[in-house]
Structure formats: C-alpha cells, structure tokens
Amino acid sequence: MKGIVFTEFLEMVDGRFGEEFCDRLIDAADLPSGGSYTAVGTYDFNEMITLVEALSRETGKAGPDLMKLFGEYLFGSFSKRYPVFFEQKTSCFDFLTKINDVIHPEVHKLYPDAQLPHFSHDWPDDNSFVLVYQSSRPFAALAEGLIAGAIAYFGEKITLEVEDLAAGAGTMARFNLSKEPGAGPDFSSDFGPDPGHD
Ligand code: HEM
Structure with a gap:
C-alpha cells in the first residue's frame, strides 16, 4: 500500500487527537516498518489494518467504522492533492464510473507498485x-468511506447501501446508490430569489 494512504491516516489522527496521541498509537501498534512513512514509499497493507485496530482499542470505536471515517477523510485529501481528477465536476455517478477506467489506471502510472482494487459498475437509470468492489485486500470499508466522501463532495442527495459479498472478509462488496428523483446539487441561490408566478 502506498505511503500516501498511511501519511493521510496519521494526519487525520494527529488532527483529531493531537501529536502525542498519534506517537502513542504508532508505538502501541508495534509496526514492522516502525511507522515512519513517506508518501511515495510502499508498505505492507496489513500495517493499515494494525493501525486501525490500535485506534479502535484507544477510542473504543469499531474498526470498520473507523476505516469508513478514514475513507471519507481520504477522499477529501485526494480531491485536494490530485485536483486534475476533479476538474470536470459533473455528477457523483459520473465520477464513480471513472475510478476503475481512468483514476486508478492514472494512479498506477504514477506509482507502478500501487496495489489497486477492481470496480465494476452498472448505471441502470438516472x-x-x-x-x-473486488480486491485481494480487505478494504471494502475503506471503499465505503471513499464513496461516502464522493457523495458529500458532489452535494447530491444520495443514499448508500452496502451488501457484503465476502462473508465478512472485506474483499468484495456491492454498493447500491440511490438518488432522490429530481434531486441534484442545490443551485437555487445562483439564480436569486424565486420571483413567483402570477
Ligand atoms: C470514490 C472513489 C474511490 C474509491 C471507492 C477508491 C477505492 C480505493 C480502495 C478501496 C483502495 C485500497 C486498495 C484495495 O482495496 O485493494 C484504493 C487505493 C488507492 N486509491 Fe482509490 N478510490 C477512489 C478514488 C481515488 C482517487 C480520486 C484517487 C486519487 C487520485 C485514488 C488513489 C488511490 C491510491 C493512491 C491508492 C493506494 C494504492 C496502494 O495502496 O498501493 N483513489 N482506492
């Protein structure tokens, strides 16, 4: 797993709980790498699971919930760090079609040793x-958080339901997204007050 995922995770922990807590978490996790990550380095993905488990022990929150929260945070970081993927801001569904065919392949060009999951999509109606989601690594909860982050980013009224397809292993899941009919980003303020009709 690329170091950027680890550095963003530790930045999130640092921002929420402070530097001392963050250092303590790294010590408690007893990581093979020692926990001094660089964004371009590559580390065993199991260290991310170990870190989330350590955070779970420290905070009393469930591991998968923390992984989801991190996914939402990570989406925000990606949108700032890689603005090129967010320039043609269309809609959440349109963006999600691009993960597997555009975004992750570009990530792979940038970091040839990146280990990326596979996504297939179906867009049956508006x-x-x-x-x-399919991966040899167990990051379905991270994917869920990233998708939640995308929904928040586009500001559309979309509900997200998750179906576990891997009996708790976290390696395969189906995400069903439903948009409220007619709901879209709220542009009403751009057009001024509604003049009403006679
Ligand atoms: C909603 C959108 C996205 C979803 C659901 C998603 C999902 C994931 C997941 C679940 C992983 C963990 C690896 C695995 O499961 O096997 C991953 C890795 C990664 N993704 Fe995405 N991703 C999204 C968007 C992006 C964007 C916008 C970028 C930035 C350009 C990005 C860059 C990366 C990178 C750098 C990794 C780490 C690769 C590695 O560990 O070696 N992703 N993605």
Whole structure:
C-alpha cells in the first residue's frame, strides 16, 4: 500500500487527537516498518489494518467504522492533492464510473507498485448506480468511506447501501446508490430569489 494512504491516516489522527496521541498509537501498534512513512514509499497493507485496530482499542470505536471515517477523510485529501481528477465536476455517478477506467489506471502510472482494487459498475437509470468492489485486500470499508466522501463532495442527495459479498472478509462488496428523483446539487441561490408566478 502506498505511503500516501498511511501519511493521510496519521494526519487525520494527529488532527483529531493531537501529536502525542498519534506517537502513542504508532508505538502501541508495534509496526514492522516502525511507522515512519513517506508518501511515495510502499508498505505492507496489513500495517493499515494494525493501525486501525490500535485506534479502535484507544477510542473504543469499531474498526470498520473507523476505516469508513478514514475513507471519507481520504477522499477529501485526494480531491485536494490530485485536483486534475476533479476538474470536470459533473455528477457523483459520473465520477464513480471513472475510478476503475481512468483514476486508478492514472494512479498506477504514477506509482507502478500501487496495489489497486477492481470496480465494476452498472448505471441502470438516472437515479440508481451500483458499484462492485473486488480486491485481494480487505478494504471494502475503506471503499465505503471513499464513496461516502464522493457523495458529500458532489452535494447530491444520495443514499448508500452496502451488501457484503465476502462473508465478512472485506474483499468484495456491492454498493447500491440511490438518488432522490429530481434531486441534484442545490443551485437555487445562483439564480436569486424565486420571483413567483402570477
Ligand atoms: C470514490 C472513489 C474511490 C474509491 C471507492 C477508491 C477505492 C480505493 C480502495 C478501496 C483502495 C485500497 C486498495 C484495495 O482495496 O485493494 C484504493 C487505493 C488507492 N486509491 Fe482509490 N478510490 C477512489 C478514488 C481515488 C482517487 C480520486 C484517487 C486519487 C487520485 C485514488 C488513489 C488511490 C491510491 C493512491 C491508492 C493506494 C494504492 C496502494 O495502496 O498501493 N483513489 N482506492
């Protein structure tokens, strides 16, 4: 797993709980790498699981919930660090079609040793979208958080339901997204007050 994922995780922990807590967490996790990550380095993905487990022990929150929270945070970081993927801001569903065919392949060009999951999608009608996550690594909860982050980023009224397809292993999941019919980003303020009709 690329170091950027680890450095963002530690930045999130540092921002929420402070530097001392962050240092303590790294010590408690007893990581093979020692925990001094660089953004371009590559580390065993199991260290991310170990870090989330350590954070779970420290905070009393469930590991998968923390992984989801981190996914939401990470989406925000990606949107700032890699603005090129966010320039043609269309819609959340449109963006999600691009993960597997555009974004992750570009990530792979940038970091040839990146280990990326596979996504397939189905867009049966304007208001429904299905994304299926598949990986040899157990990051379905991270994917869920990233998708939640994308929904928040586009500001559309979309509900997200998750179906576990790997009996708790975290390696395969189906995400069903439903948009409220007619709901979209709220541009009403751009057009001034509604003049009303006679
Ligand atoms: C909603 C959108 C996205 C989803 C659901 C998603 C999902 C994931 C997941 C679950 C992983 C962990 C690896 C695995 O599961 O096997 C991952 C890795 C990664 N993704 Fe994405 N991703 C999204 C968007 C992006 C964007 C916008 C970028 C930035 C350009 C990005 C860059 C990366 C990088 C750098 C990794 C680490 C690769 C590695 O560990 O070697 N992703 N992605």
